[in-house]
Structure formats: C-alpha cells, structure tokens
Amino acid sequence: MKMLKFEKNRLLPLAALALPLLLAGCAGNVLRVAPHAELKVVDPVWTTAYITRNHGYLVYDTLFAMDENFEPKPQMVDTWTMSADKKVWTFRLRDGLKWHDGKDVTAADCVASLQRWSxxxxxxxxxFSDVESLTALDARTISLKLRVPNGNVLETLAKMSSNVPFMMPERVAQADPSQPIQDTTGSGPFIFKKEDWVPGKKAVYIKNRNYVARVEPLSMAAGGKVPQADMIEWRYFPDQASMAQALIDGTVDYVESPSNKLVPTLEGKKDVVVASTDPLGNIGMARFNTLLPPFDNVEVRRAAAMAMQQEDYMSAALxxxxxxxxxxxVFPCGTAYSNNAASDVMKSTSLDAARKALQAAKYDGTPVVILNPVDSPVISAFTKVTAEKLRLIGMKVDVQDMDWATLTQRRANRGSAKDGGWSMFHTWWLAGDVMDPGFIAFSGDRENGWFGWPQDAELEKYRLAFKQAATLDEKKVLAAKVQQRLIEIGAFGILGQFFEPVAFSSHVTGITSPIQFYWNMSVELPWWKRMLRQVGKSWM
Structure with a gap:
C-alpha cells in the first residue's frame, strides 16, 4: 500500500502539469542539440562554417541532392533534360513548393540563388565560368546553357557541403554575395524562429507543416525529408564539461563535438551512446593570410609549415x-585523388630546418596574429601547438581568443592588423569537402577564393585543366600538380586526418553520416519526461 501511495503522490504533480502543457501544445517532440559552435552568421552561401551549413539544411532546400551512393537525385526539381551535346540543361520544379512566407517558389528565385552561390x-x-545563360523560361522552368559540354551539372547542383547551393527567394538572393544576408526565409522542412534566437544561448527551429516532402525514401541528403521533431533547439554551453553533463542528465539529446578528453566520462553512462559517424573523417588545416606581413612572403609561409609535425597536432587535439x-x-587519404606529390616536404618537418628557413626568408619580427576559437577543443589545441612552434623558431606570436562564430566573421577581414586583420587561423574540413581540386579551399584566385586569398595563376591553370579532364587518370595527374603547387606556394599546412566522435541519447533516432541532417532526428521519450523537460525539470 505504501508503494501505491508513493506512486500516486508522484503522479499527482504530473497530472497537474499534463493538462496545461497539452492544451498549450508544449508536449511535442522537442530535440535538444549541443552544437559544435554558436550560430552567428545565418547565410550559408557567404560562409563555409559548418554550423551555418547545418542551419541551412534545416531552413532551405536544394534543386538536387546526393544520396547514400553519392549519386545526385532530384530534390526541388521534378523533371529535367540534357541536350545530346551536354550544353543545354532544362529543369522543371515540383508542384507545391512554397517559401515559409506562403509565396510560391519560382524558377526566377532559383536562378538568382544559383547566381549568388556561384x-x-x-x-x-x-x-559558371562556362555558363552562357541561366534563365527562367516560365514560373517553374529553368534553362541552363553552357559554352562547353559538361556532364557533371547534376553533381555540382547536388554539392552536399559548404558551400551548398541552397535556394532562396529572389528578393533575398539578389543581395551582394560579399555581405551576409539576414533574411532567413527558406522553403525547407524547418522554419527558423528568429524572434526566439538568443545568440550565445539558443537557436530554435519549428517544423514547417506546409513542407511537401518527396515520396522517395530518405537517402543521405536526398529523398523524402520528412521533419520528425516538432521543434529543434540548439543550446549553447559555457564549456565542454557542462555540455557532457547535460547529455548525462538528459537535458540535451545530441552533442555534435564532444572533446575527446571528455569521451571517457560519457562512455558507459546509462542511455548515452558514443559513436564515430564519418568513416573518412576530417582534415586539420593551418591557414595563412597571404595579404599581410609576415605571411605575404611565401618563404615565411613555407618556413612556418616546416615546423608543423602532424603527430604533435593530432596528439594534442585528439x-x-x-x-x-x-x-x-592535401586530398584526404583513402579518397580518389590522394597522392604523394610533395609529401616528402610535408613529412620532413623540423624546428631546426624551419628556424634556418625563417632566417633565410628575412623575417622582420612582424607579430603573427592567430585567431583562436576557445570554444572548439580541437582547433584551440591546434592553435596552442602552432603558437609554441612559431615562437621556438623565432617568430613573435599574438594569440587572440574568441569563439568560433566570431572567428568566422573576423577571418573575412582583409584589413591590416590594427584594423582587425589577422595572420593565420586553424580549421578543419570534412574529408568530403576537400576531395578534389575544385573545392574553394584550393583556390588560387585572390578575388574570389577562400579566406587567406593566395593568388597563383599556375595553380588556377591546373584546377581548370582538372575540371576539363576527360578521364580519371588525367584527373589524378592534375590533382597531383595542384597538390605540388599548393605546397610550393605555402597556401596552408595540413595537420592530419582525424575522426571525431559524436555523443547522443539512446532515445534519439535518425542518426546520419557523414553529415548529421537534423530534419530526420527525433527523441522518443515517454510523455511524462517530455512534459517535465518543458518546464525545466528532470525525471531520472
């Protein structure tokens, strides 16, 4: 009888909570995520930051998308044709596509979006260097005409990671591509609740109940993107320990990037799963700013790279x-274009050799300003290793701490150090984002290339030839030439390949690889646990 009385007493508060919560619609499926970084920039075309890409996949949609076999499949497109000479492509949009404001998605919207993305x-x-014209033939039909044959148009439009060719309303996509947009109107499976966005605390997405998903089964980024959760909350924590504890306590459901030092505290915990979801992993990179001293001098860049022993970075960070x-x-090991060009240079790291090379380069003592994201355990560990090595070879170093979101904005600054400019930062790329010379990280075009802005005509010649090559063997030869040239000009330092685990509640469904697409995720909790979470309590 005592047990019965105890249960009744515990159920009474639940019953009292249930009615108002259900009436208010608050007991839905809410997925709570601790992301790897704070969302500050909401324009996934302006930045390559993965947090903004993930935001983009919730809010926007794409014309085509890659399936689990890395084959492009139609997404917003219904039907398409290609001319016999592969120069003229026509795309017809699906019925029922709507922007979050209720207006129809049109071909003109998609034309403007592709132009800005390009x-x-x-x-x-x-x-787009080969595009003769891109026009809207009518409200739902897009025409793409090329000067030369291109059989890879669908693969390009289905590009899966940064920068993803997301579709936006024409009025938004007509914005200057060099400036980040603020309007988050999309047509994707979730709507960004901008009024509930509290930078540094949380970002909120609600299910788009008007979204018309494809009927095909979901397959990686392709197929029926049926939103599973009613609401997704990204929650930010002051440190990794708090994040890990929140997962253990059940107040968050998924942790994107747990520190490897904290992984042992998560392993074996009740209802917690630790797993690696990306078999190709990530590539660590130290990026130099080629516009400013001291790294406007190629010999200084090469000297700094000589000090970068991969084992030191990987041991410190992972x-x-x-x-x-x-x-x-420079192309991930285990992928098609991985090669040995200039690998002897990357392997032959030595502080003594770097010190001598720095002296020969006539380094003038200009401080190296390193942007350091303290909220990223892996990248901040990279920073610490580099700062120590550069000081040991005789360089002055100024480490400037910030969060990752601030870094992604600061790195766009081409000004001098006194005006907020910088000398280098560290980052990592999904292996899938740096698998061939076409990706932006390998650009030698100062005007249109990636942050750091190297200018090298020879590099661009090889990248263009790679795009035009007809066979895999030809492409492999050109990829090796691109790699050789990137090392010769000291575009960056490669710090190693790593496989960062994720951690999540055993109640979470919809885990994907190599990118976590949140539209497919939900958390299957008993109704009473869902309600208690809504009022900020825990029930363990």
Whole structure:
C-alpha cells in the first residue's frame, strides 16, 4: 500500500502539469542539440562554417541532392533534360513548393540563388565560368546553357557541403554575395524562429507543416525529408564539461563535438551512446593570410609549415591514436585523388630546418596574429601547438581568443592588423569537402577564393585543366600538380586526418553520416519526461 501511495503522490504533480502543457501544445517532440559552435552568421552561401551549413539544411532546400551512393537525385526539381551535346540543361520544379512566407517558389528565385552561390563557391565558380545563360523560361522552368559540354551539372547542383547551393527567394538572393544576408526565409522542412534566437544561448527551429516532402525514401541528403521533431533547439554551453553533463542528465539529446578528453566520462553512462559517424573523417588545416606581413612572403609561409609535425597536432587535439592518422596529402587519404606529390616536404618537418628557413626568408619580427576559437577543443589545441612552434623558431606570436562564430566573421577581414586583420587561423574540413581540386579551399584566385586569398595563376591553370579532364587518370595527374603547387606556394599546412566522435541519447533516432541532417532526428521519450523537460525539470 505504501508503494501505491508513493506512486500516486508522484503522479499527482504530473497530472497537474499534463493538462496545461497539452492544451498549450508544449508536449511535442522537442530535440535538444549541443552544437559544435554558436550560430552567428545565418547565410550559408557567404560562409563555409559548418554550423551555418547545418542551419541551412534545416531552413532551405536544394534543386538536387546526393544520396547514400553519392549519386545526385532530384530534390526541388521534378523533371529535367540534357541536350545530346551536354550544353543545354532544362529543369522543371515540383508542384507545391512554397517559401515559409506562403509565396510560391519560382524558377526566377532559383536562378538568382544559383547566381549568388556561384560567386562564393569554388565548384560553382568553375561551372559558371562556362555558363552562357541561366534563365527562367516560365514560373517553374529553368534553362541552363553552357559554352562547353559538361556532364557533371547534376553533381555540382547536388554539392552536399559548404558551400551548398541552397535556394532562396529572389528578393533575398539578389543581395551582394560579399555581405551576409539576414533574411532567413527558406522553403525547407524547418522554419527558423528568429524572434526566439538568443545568440550565445539558443537557436530554435519549428517544423514547417506546409513542407511537401518527396515520396522517395530518405537517402543521405536526398529523398523524402520528412521533419520528425516538432521543434529543434540548439543550446549553447559555457564549456565542454557542462555540455557532457547535460547529455548525462538528459537535458540535451545530441552533442555534435564532444572533446575527446571528455569521451571517457560519457562512455558507459546509462542511455548515452558514443559513436564515430564519418568513416573518412576530417582534415586539420593551418591557414595563412597571404595579404599581410609576415605571411605575404611565401618563404615565411613555407618556413612556418616546416615546423608543423602532424603527430604533435593530432596528439594534442585528439589524444588517443584510434581517433587520428597522419596524412601527407592535401586530398584526404583513402579518397580518389590522394597522392604523394610533395609529401616528402610535408613529412620532413623540423624546428631546426624551419628556424634556418625563417632566417633565410628575412623575417622582420612582424607579430603573427592567430585567431583562436576557445570554444572548439580541437582547433584551440591546434592553435596552442602552432603558437609554441612559431615562437621556438623565432617568430613573435599574438594569440587572440574568441569563439568560433566570431572567428568566422573576423577571418573575412582583409584589413591590416590594427584594423582587425589577422595572420593565420586553424580549421578543419570534412574529408568530403576537400576531395578534389575544385573545392574553394584550393583556390588560387585572390578575388574570389577562400579566406587567406593566395593568388597563383599556375595553380588556377591546373584546377581548370582538372575540371576539363576527360578521364580519371588525367584527373589524378592534375590533382597531383595542384597538390605540388599548393605546397610550393605555402597556401596552408595540413595537420592530419582525424575522426571525431559524436555523443547522443539512446532515445534519439535518425542518426546520419557523414553529415548529421537534423530534419530526420527525433527523441522518443515517454510523455511524462517530455512534459517535465518543458518546464525545466528532470525525471531520472
């Protein structure tokens, strides 16, 4: 009888909570995520930051998308044709596509979106260099005419990661591509609740109940993107320990980037799963600003790169060797264009050799301003290693701490150090984002290339030839030439290949690889746990 009384007493508060919560519609499926960085920039075309790309996949849609076999499939497009000479492509949009404001998606919207995207993305830049015209034939039909044959148009339009060719309303897409947009009107499976966005605390997305998903089964980025959760909340934490504890306590459901040092505290915990979801992993990179001293001098860049021993970076950032490997190729090891060109230079790292090379380059003592995102355990570990190495070879170093979101805005500054400019920063790329020379990280076009802005005509010649090559063997030869040239001009330092785990509640469904697409995720909790979470309580 005591047990019965106890249960009744515990259920009474729940019953009292249930009615108002259900009436208010608050007991729905709410997925709570601790993302790897704070969302500050909401324009996934302006920045390559993955947090903004993930935001984009919730809010926007694409004409085509890659399936799990890395084959392009139609997404917003219904039907399409290609001329026999592969120069003329026509795309017909699906019925029922609507923007979040209720207006119809039109071909003119898509034309403007592609034009803006093509000015920011490396693959887009290469395709559009051959575009004769891109027009809207009617409200639902897009015509693309090329000067030369191109059989890879669908693959380009289905580009899966930064920068993704997301579709936006024409009025938004007509904005200057060099400036980030603020309007988040999309046509995707979720709507960004801008009024609930609290930078530094949370970002909120609600299910787009008017979204018309495709009927095909979901397959990676393609197929029926049926939103599973009613609401998705990205929640930010002051430190990694708080983030890990929130997962253990059940107040968040998914942690994007747990520190490897904290992974042992998560493993074995009740209802917590730790897993690696990307078999190709990520590539660590140290990026130089070629516009400003001291790294406007190619010999200084090469000297700094000589000090970058991959084992030191990987050990400091990832620890356990099961999470990393050395990789002496700018294209990820295990992928089609990985090669050994200039690999001897990448392997032959030495502080003594770097010190001598720096002296020969006549380094003048200009401080190296390193942007350091303290909220990213991996990247801040990279920064610490580089700062120590550069000081040991005789360079002055100024490490400037900030969060990752601030870094992604600051790195766009081409000004002098006194005006907020910088000398270098560290980052990492999904292996899938740097698999061939077409990607923006490998650009040698100062005007339209990626942050750091190297200018090299020879590099661009090889990248263009790669795009035009007809066979895989030809492409491999040209990829090796691109790699050789990137190392010769000291565009960046490669720091190793690593495999960062994710952590999530065992109640979460819809885990995907290599990118987590949140539209497919939900958390299957008992009704009473969902309600208690809504009022900020825990029930363990």
């Amino acid at each position: 000015k920011r993305d490396g693959v887009g830049q290469q395709m 620890g356990d060797p099961k999470y990393w490997r050395t990789c002496y190729s």
